[in-house]
Amino acid sequence: MVYEVRQEAFEGPLDLLLHLITKQRVDIYDVSLAEITQEYLDAVAGRPHLDLNATTGFLVVAATLLELKSARLLPSPAPEGADAQLLEERDLLLARLVECATFREAGAWVSAGLDRGGAYIPREVGLEPQLMHLAPDLLGRTTVVDLASAAGLVLAPRVTPRLDTSHVVPLRGSVKDAIVELAGALAAASKLSFRDLCGDRPEPADVVVRFLALLELFKAGAVDLGQADRFGDIDATWTGEVGAEEVLIELDDLVTATGGDS
Amino acid sequence: MTDNARQVIEALLLVAEDPLALGVFCEVLERPRSELEALLHELRDDYHEQGRGFVLREVAGGWRLYTHPDCAPWLERFALRHTRSRLSGAALEVLAIVAYRGPLARAQINELRGVESDGVVRTLAMRGLIEEVREGHTTGGPSLVAVSAQFLERMGLNSLDDLPPLVEFMPDTEAVEEMEARLSPSA
Amino acid sequence: MTDNARQVIEALLLVAEDPLALGVFCEVLERPRSELEALLHELRDDYHEQGRGFVLREVAGGWRLYTHPDCAPWLERFALRHTRSRLSGAALEVLAIVAYRGPLARAQINELRGVESDGVVRTLAMRGLIEEVREGHTTGGPSLVAVSAQFLERMGLNSLDDLPPLVEFMPDTEAVEEMEARLSPSA
Numbered sequence A: 001m002v003y004e005v006r007q008e009a010f011e012g013p014l015d016l017l018l019h020l021i022t023k024q025r026v027d028i029y030d031v032s033l034a035e036i037t038q039e040y041l042d043a044v045a046g047r048p049h050l051d052l053n054a055t056t057g058f059l060v061v062a063a064t065l066l067e068l069k070s071a072r073l074l075p076s077p078a079p080e081g082a083d084a085q086l087l088e089e090r091d092l093l094l095a096r097l098v099e100c101a102t103f104r105e106a107g108a109w110v111s112a113g114l115d116r117g118g119a120y121i122p123r124e125v126g127l128e129p130q131l132m133h134l135a136p137d138l139l140g141r142t143t144v145v146d147l148a149s150a151a152g153l154v155l156a157p158r159v160t161p162r163l164d165t166s167h168v169v170p171l172r173g174s175v176k177d178a179i180v181e182l183a184g185a186l187a188a189a190s191k192l193s194f195r196d197l198c199g200d201r202p203e204p205a206d207v208v209v210r211f212l213a214l215l216e217l218f219k220a221g222a223v224d225l226g227q228a229d230r231f232g233d234i235d236a237t238w239t240g241e242v243g244a245e246e247v248l249i250e251l252d253d254l255v256t257a258t259g260g261d262s
Numbered sequence B, C: 001m002t003d004n005a006r007q008v009i010e011a012l013l014l015v016a017e018d019p020l021a022l023g024v025f026c027e028v029l030e031r032p033r034s035e036l037e038a039l040l041h042e043l044r045d046d047y048h049e050q051g052r053g054f055v056l057r058e059v060a061g062g063w064r065l066y067t068h069p070d071c072a073p074w075l076e077r078f079a080l081r082h083t084r085s086r087l088s089g090a091a092l093e094v095l096a097i098v099a100y101r102g103p104l105a106r107a108q109i110n111e112l113r114g115v116e117s118d119g120v121v122r123t124l125a126m127r128g129l130i131e132e133v134r135e136g137h138t139t140g141g142p143s144l145v146a147v148s149a150q151f152l153e154r155m156g157l158n159s160l161d162d163l164p165p166l167v168e169f170m171p172d173t174e175a176v177e178e179m180e181a182r183l184s185p186s187a
Helices: A012-022 A033-045 A052-073 A079-118 A144-155 A172-189 A194-198 A204-219 A244-257 B002-015 B022-029 B033-049 B069-078 B089-101 B106-113 B118-126 B149-155 B173-183 C002-015 C022-029 C033-049 C069-081 C089-101 C106-113 C118-126 C149-155 C174-183
Strands: A191-193 A223-227 A234-238 B054-059 B062-067 B130-134 B143-147 C054-059 C062-067 C130-134 C143-147
Touching: A012 A079, A079 B089, A079 B106, A079 B149, A079 B173, A144 B118, A144 C089, A144 C106, A172 A191, A172 A194, A172 A204, A172 A234, A172 A244, A191 A194, A194 A204, A194 A234, A204 A223, A204 A234, A204 A244, B002 B022, B002 B033, B002 B062, B002 C054, B002 C062, B002 C069, B022 B033, B022 B062, B022 C069, B033 B054, B054 C002, B062 B069, B062 C002, B069 C002, B069 C022, B089 B106, B089 B118, B089 B143, B106 B118, B106 B143, B118 B130, C002 C022, C002 C033, C002 C062, C022 C033, C022 C062, C033 C054, C062 C069, C089 C106, C089 C118, C089 C130, C089 C143, C106 C118, C106 C143, C118 C130
Parallel strands: none
Antiparallel strands: A191 A234, A223 A234, B054 B062, B130 B143, C054 C062, C130 C143
16 A cells, blocks of 8 residues: 655644545555654655654654554453543544644635735825825834834745746756866865865755765766765765766766666 | 715825725715715726726725736736735645634644644734734733734735635535544444 | 726826836837827826826826825825824835845845835835935945934834844745755655
């Protein structure tokens, strides 16, 4: 059975539960916690850094599922009382799920309303200059917090609608550039740490590109890699056996061979 | 004199920066509510019939001029600001909860959603869609959140009474029964 | 289609804070100057004949809606008693930008807001909340705006260093999360 448990897609345990139940794909008592855990760990392993919120969120989800499951699996010594309690818990949970589904639906309605309303642009020009002096103090009850909130919103990185180009491999050219750059630096210094190679570029994308470039150089035998301890810095040593040119040619061959879909 | 009242109403609408309550027109014009209300309705219908580029709407407890929605594409070209970023699903859920159950405490929102929602609440507050209100206007009371007048205005609602009944959004009986079956220990 | 152009012209006039040059209408509507100019004249006469509370005037190289002069006494009464004693959203935004990023040029404000803001800047300057300063006190340098001492005093700030750090007020950007999700191989 395939579970689609993507942490970022769910907002807490109720959300996940609602998804599992309404998708009609799984009986929650059949959910394999081991599988969900493994899937989650795989996803986490691929992330550049661990998100504490997502991790704790997952623990809550797992604990909820575990609780439900254990309630079902454990033999109950006093069947009547335990059943009643289980039923009560179930009803409470059901009520919360119905509420959750209701507000999600209401949220969709709000969204449509906001969209519709967005097409009406209000007149907000205000008083004409000759009347301006009559108006009461402009700052009125404006607080520093109002000001900071306005600044936070207007100066925040703007979300612009854009085409999803995730299916296009965007970094290939950059990896090539990085190979040339790293090869040059390593040939000159003969040994450098990965941290040095990344230099003053804290951008995650740059780090990734450089890491990929380093792997290509390693694969081609142009560098030797070493790592003293877990999570420690990576040392790259220039072997002098292969040049950057050859690595690039090899990379091009590889790309051609796999139909450009690496 | 009626003509003049009509003229002043239009002038007031032109300088207003918020929806203007009927009471404001009454005070400025010193005329009875019923007369001014009739004039406002007349103006609204007038603009509509004449196919004007602006519309007069009664929202958030007042009257305000807006551009006609048909003009939105041209205005977007003129003012980029109005291409607003959309709210996340979580934000919309919280907004719905606050609209239907507010004023309520943040903790209650968390409880209803079963997940910590303070970040979303903050974002919505910063966008001016919800705001903090204090129970009974006392200091030291619990801080509650409610939707703002701006939210009502954006939704084109005159007051929260215009919200459709929540029951319309409930999952149907069949879906609930199915959920129930799946939750049953004996399933 | 002429009707529609007329409608869009009215909508543009409604949202504009400054007189709009004929060229702006041409650009937005992609129609010849002569046609749009004729429509503007027609509108102006229209408003006049219908005894509207607003007039369309060609001033300072552009077209803008003004309240009818006959309405002035009522508008004064309105301004004295009913204008809200808080900044409009646009004014607050500009003031916030100038406080946190100033001194800066007007063009930078427009860029940050994604919309032309000269009218708002002028209003704030007129009310003494922001003022022009010159880079390095040289004449001929670019004209920059900064908040005034009066603004600091009114906000109870000793200096701009007392403004709360902006990072606390940034929304939980869905954008950042989305970018992160795209970088993660499991996305």
